[in-house]
Amino acid sequence: MSLVRNLATVSGFTGLSRILGFVRDILVAAFLGAGPIADAFFVAFRLPNLFRRLFAEGAFNAAFVPLYAGKVEAEGRDAAQTFAEQTHAVMFTFMLLLTFGAMASMPWVTYALAPGFEDWALKVSTQEAINLKADGLDTVLAIPSEFISKLAYAEQLNMITFPYLFFMVIVALFSGMLNSLGRFAAAAAAPILLNVFFIITLVLIVPRVADPGRAMAWTVSAAGFGQMLLLYISLKRAGLNMRMRLPRLSSDVKTLMRRMVPGVLSAGAMQINVVIGTMISTFQEAGVSFLYYAERVYQLPLGMIGIAFGVVLLPELARKLKADDQKGAMNSMNRGMEMALLLTLPATIALIVMPWPIVVTLFERGLFSRETSDATAIALMAYAAGLPAYVLVKILQPAFYAREDTVTPFRLALVSIVLNIALSLVLFQFIQYVGIALATAISSWVNVLMLWIVLVRKGHLSLDxxxxxxxxxxxxxxxxxxxxxxxxxxxxxxxxxxxxxxxxxxxxxxxxxxxxxxxxxxxxxxxxxxxxxxxxxxxxxx
Incomplete structure (x- = not known):
């Protein structure tokens, strides 16, 4: 399969998903703005979104694809199918237990995600609905009277959205199987469903209900089930039938877990940093919303470029290294970095130079005010400074994963995460939510530098x-x-x-x-x- 053609497939579907995501966020901004309901929903959506990005957008592939592809090449599809079914049984059981456990302890989970919410009370109730009419937009927002704080409301939304995590782990497994066989389209198209579900809810349901946050939370879980169903059907069409097995930690599954845990954490360092930023930003009113909207803008080039490279480059490098084609692997790395910088450097400059016009055009309507635009634009500028780094991480890490080394990038990612926490806490004292975005950018560049140095020292990377x-x-x-x-x-x-x-x-x-x-x-x-x-x-x- 052609690297360019596969990149185009993944980038195309990911780009469509990001565009629909923009439509979704334009509607969210109009209906919710940067108010308390928006803050609570974004916190409830943060953990499911983290799992989606950690597992369904390439990190799980880093551990699973080399093992599954190796099984296909060395032992045939039947052996690979057995390995996939064993993995499915273990992950299904683990996520089921995790979901029930998390829902039982949701007050503590929510407090960990939004410790600052304890100090902010919601200002609306069922009896005091707020009618919003701006730019021709009519809707009614109300919070049931039992929710007396943003923290309590976010807890209820978390209870509804948490099953999405379960669906995303299964989606990641199905995606890895399809990607290993060179079938990238279905896995790349699955995230589109989330945005389609959201758009339908925002257009048809949110204007007609008193509790838009709860309606959107239910949409998250429904979309997760839809994504899982789509990929299951794609597996069936590819001739792969997933049979249910009793969970058993076979030697292959143990190997996968040893590689997956550090691989998921290292590949998701930036997303973990974003979650940490969300936790800290809850101590500033509307800080969560400002960062969320800014993140959504820079995620468009990141999604179209970085995720595509992370998904497609890994199998490309793995095949060349298995064939002992070191020169070909090095050439793929150089061309990948060249193409990435050709696309991300101008995007970075544009986002730094003109963040305000972008935010105003995309979001400023309904409850999204000029003041919210100004605040979001500053955060976007800070995030944009790290855009090339976010993409380069997606290119450099596969050079380790293709050699079945997930420990090294994991250790480097931990350094990046610790640095981000320290910088976020310090900078938040001086420039509040903007400091969180800037800390994310700086820590990502440090991660790139560390990955680069290690690859060069090991002789795995040389610029041509x-x-x-x-x-x-x-x-x-x-x-x-x-x-x-x-x-x-x-x-x-x-x-x-x-x-x-x-x-x-x-x-x-x-x-x-x-x-x-x-x-x-x-x-x-x-x-x-x-x-x-x-x-x-x-x-x-x-």
């Missing part, structure tokens, strides 16, 4: 001449593009105070001008060549 010559050209093209965007904002700034169509037009002009300048400069300076695209097309057809 093409990468070294093109990197300065990519950076120069990105900086000039940033200058054009900065100048252009002065001309179109008044448009962002107008109607939605004026905001969209202004943002489109800025983005179009930036893309044109960057594309022309990249070609003129040689950051990318027309022959690269024709070569990609030929490989995609192969």
């Amino acid at each position: 001449g093409r990468f070294i010559s093109r990197l300065p050209k990519i950076l120069a093209s990105s900086l000039v593009m940033g200058g054009v965007l900065w100048s252009g904002m002065r001309w179109v700034r008044p448009w962002f105070d107008g109607a939605l169509y004026e905001k969209v037009a202004a943002l489109s002009v800025l983005i179009g001008a930036g893309l044109l300048v960057y594309a022309l400069l990249s070609l003129l300076l040689g950051a990318v060549r027309p022959a690269d695209f024709s070569a990609m097309f030929r490989r995609g057809k192969a």
